[in-house]
Amino acid sequence: ILLLPAIGVSINMISMFAFLVVLGMGVDDAIVVGENVYEFRQKGMGHMAAAIKGAREISKPVTFSIITTIVAFVPLLFMPGTTGKFWAPLPAVVIIVLAISLLEALYILPAHLAHSSSEPHTGFGRRIHAMQQSFSNGFSRFVDTHYRRLLDMCLRHRYITLSSAIAIFIVVGGYGTSGHMGMIMMPQVAADEIEAGIRLPVGTTPDQAARVAGLVTDSTRRMFEEHNLYEVAEGVKTNVRRGSFIDVEIVMRPPDEHDTSAEEIIALWRDQIGDIEGVSQITFEAERGPGGWRQDISVDLSHSNIETLEAASQALLLRVQEFEGVTNVNDNYDKGKAQFDFTLLPEGKNLGLTPADVGQQVRDAFYGALALRQIRGTDEIEVRVKLPKEDRKDIQSFADLVIVTPAGAEVPLLEVVNVKRGAAFSSINRRDGRRVINVSLDVEPKRQVSRVLEAIQTETLPDLRADFPGLTWTFEGSQAEMRESTAALWGSFGLAIAVVYALLAIAFSSYLQPLIVMTAIPFGVVGAIIGHIILGFDLSLISFMGVIALSGVVVNDALIMIDFANRKRDSHSAFDAIHMAGLRRFRPIILTTLTTFGGLTPIIMETSRQSAYLVPMAISLGFGIVFATAIILVLVPCLYMILEDLKSHAGNTRTA
Incomplete structure (x- = not known):
């Protein structure tokens, strides 16, 4: 909180949500360090020695896990447009808290654990300690019996396990992208x-x-x-x-x-x-809140000929009204006031008249010619001469109006000009120098917006261009913002994934093991989709932001598991090493998942209007972490062994 004013962030709805998001994440590294110290204490080491050895042993994977999480939140800092400004406090707060939590977990927490009291508990503390020990013993029995058997079975049938995981990913991912789930810009509130x-x-x-x-x-x-x-x-x-x-x-x-x-x-x-x-x-x-009034689909039509552009816009208005669920179809074209357009005839030119001469005399007749200007006190009074009021309201006055030529001759107006009814432009709309007419519409229900938009893009507009050659169009409004935001998100996401891979490659000194760790990311996405399905939410831009943030969080547990297995390879086989890593890391993995999901649960369950924009991101993070954890506990060990199988096969091939 002390650092927020320095980065221009206030205490508001988004920054408070960020604290809830990072509430569970911030203790993850502390849980991992504390659990490692606890393991050494269980082996009989003293408080000081256990704290030093436990923190030192786990410091490398913990540091890299925090850095990967920070990297995953960085893309949210560079979201363009209104959406980016609205969400900017979230990654800023999360990054600051995570950086501070790393210092706390590696330095402050071990110092506290090193000076823990060994004296027996008494009174109420004794009862609490007994409950803690009972839970810990029960948890250990579950790991040593149920999880051990599950892990053994999955490792021995690792290819079936991998195939099952891939099948789950295909089914859920296919459902999410098939159109059965709505794709909207912002959550409906x-x-x-x-x-x-x-x-x-x-x-x-x-x-x-x-x-x-x-x-x-x-x-x-x-x-x-x-x-x-x-x-x-x-x-x-x-x-x-x-x-x-x-x-x-x-x-x-x-x-x-x-x-x-x-x-x-x-x-x-x-x-x-x-x-x-x-x-x-x-x-x-x-x-509905941020962004104000916005229509679901907005198209800017452009053409060099204004009459063609007007006709095309009217044709588009009629065609989009035929789509089911389309409402509020409108355009921004207004013909403006009625006017008379004068064209000078050759007869007028022969008499020496110019368009300016005719225009000035017609103006003088209807708006008045200055005859006298007089000063009275501090006021200036103008006297103008014009047609009587009743004549100025009568269109027949044009037929009777007389024009004076430069030679002084008088001729009827209609003998020297051609008069045609027209309309003045009340406004001229341009975008990037092009004259445009905007056609906008809404769609109900909102989950059908993507379907209608695709139909307009692939069918309606191409057919319209066939009828009006030279017609061009662009999508503006919420579509333009979503397109820009989505492109920026995916670009930043790709860069973040590349950076995460590079960090993991440094941590493992391997180019293949990071791929094992990063398999948690797609299954985190599967969990996010499942969460939206269970709670009845459509996928939105906010959901995708949660998925991007999720990509750095879900790799943490897998990173620590693989690091532990690598350290055990010096004295154990690959099977025993990853088997031990799974059993050893089960407790911290489950605890970190529960703390993260627990921190997000209040937002997921909140029903107020203010929280409606936060819930999709919380669902993506919370359910993504839960599902990815279940996958990590069985799939990551299997992938570790499959990689060893491939190495052995490659070695045998070279030997042969």
């Missing part, structure tokens, strides 16, 4: 607000906008009364923006006070409002 966004034609008067706002507000209040929604929502807010946009918001009560979803209210609201005369577009959205 209860909405704070629900908004109806109403777009009016450009040029709508304030009175007309107020009338529409009143109609929508009245419809909303009737909906509240008919469906008794006052227990669900606190009230309604209406805001008219720039005359052409109206926002009507329903402020929701906390989700623990009701069980009505935002989707249910939106369905009622859409039916209640219906179609309103004079409204260009109505969209309904639910505000």
Whole structure:
């Protein structure tokens, strides 16, 4: 906590979650060191000697295990966009705590253990000690009987064990990537607000906008009364923006006070409002926390010809509405106010007229020509001459308007120009210098977003380009952010895996043994998927962030097991060494798994809205560690022996 201000991190929801995440991890190395010291104490060594020998023996694998965990969290520091800023405190806190915990485990903890009291316990302490001894003896009996038999069986049938593990990975991984599980940007949480966004034609008067706002507000209040929604929502807010946009918001009560979803209210609201005369577009959205209002799919269309671009956007609007579950289809194209476009005819040019001459005289007729400017006190008064008000409102005035040529002659306006009705642009949207029209939509349920997105990418847009040659498109909004974040995550993940491999290669002085340790990573992913399935969560970007962090955590137990086996190879066979390593490391592996999962359990079980963004990462970490531990205890020893088999086979081949 003392170091957080120095790195710009405050005490907030994410940093507190980071402390919960690292709560179990931070004691893992202490458990491993303490358990190793305890083993030497059981052999009759004194407190000081056991503390020194136990800490020294385990210092190398513990140091590398902490470093690999830190490396796995580093990619989360470089997440781009809003998501990266939102989650930045998590890896920062975890890295700091892990670094400090390493110092504590290797120096402070052994010092405490070296000066432990050997005096017999009395009173309440005696009863606690008796309970601890009873549990420890029972745990040891379980290891010496049940786990020993399981390990013997798996080692002797190691190829069947490996095949079974691969089958589990294929089945679960295939299910996770088959589309049966939803893939979403952010976890779905209860909405704070629900908004109806109403777009009016450009040029709508304030009175007309107020009338529409009143109609929508009245419809909303009737909906509240008919469906008794006052227990669900606190009230309604209406805001008219720039005359052409109206926002009507329903402020929701906390989700623990009701069980009505935002989707249910939106369905009622859409039916209640219906179609309103004079409204260009109505969209309904639910505000769900970080990122604010965002639509599920957003496409920017671009073309060199604005008429073609407009036609293509309208065609896309119609086609995406045919997809099941698609709602709130809209675009950002607005034709703007009606206008008359003047084109100078050859007859006008022959009379010496220019477009500027004609434009100025038409403007003077309707907006006024400056006739007099007079100073009265501190005020300047302008006198302008223009057509009478009733003529300025009559379109026939164009037919009667007279233009004066440079020679002083008077000619009717329509004899020198061609007049055509058109529309002014209320705004011109560009992205990277290209004129674009954005088409956006929502999908319900959210797990179907990836399916609809794939259909639009592979079918709808290519067909649209066939109808409108030269059309290009890009995905923006939440899709662009997810694409950018996912690409950054996978790139960082690949680099982190490479660094972890390099660290393990240094620790083992081998290029093959790190591969054994790293088999825990894919099975950690399997555990994360199983956790999401059990708890009914869709996979999200936050879930993938948890998987990346998991990759550095799950290798720790395997690292320490392989290190122990390597040290025993000097005096034992490969089978005996890995068998002893499995039995010896079972206790610390189980304890570290339980502490890590226990630290994450409160978040996994939390149901508040604030925790909804944290739960997927906690599920990935917690269930991934539990499943990977089960795999490590049986598969890593088998892989160790399979590697020895391959070495023996290679040696026999060279000898032959």
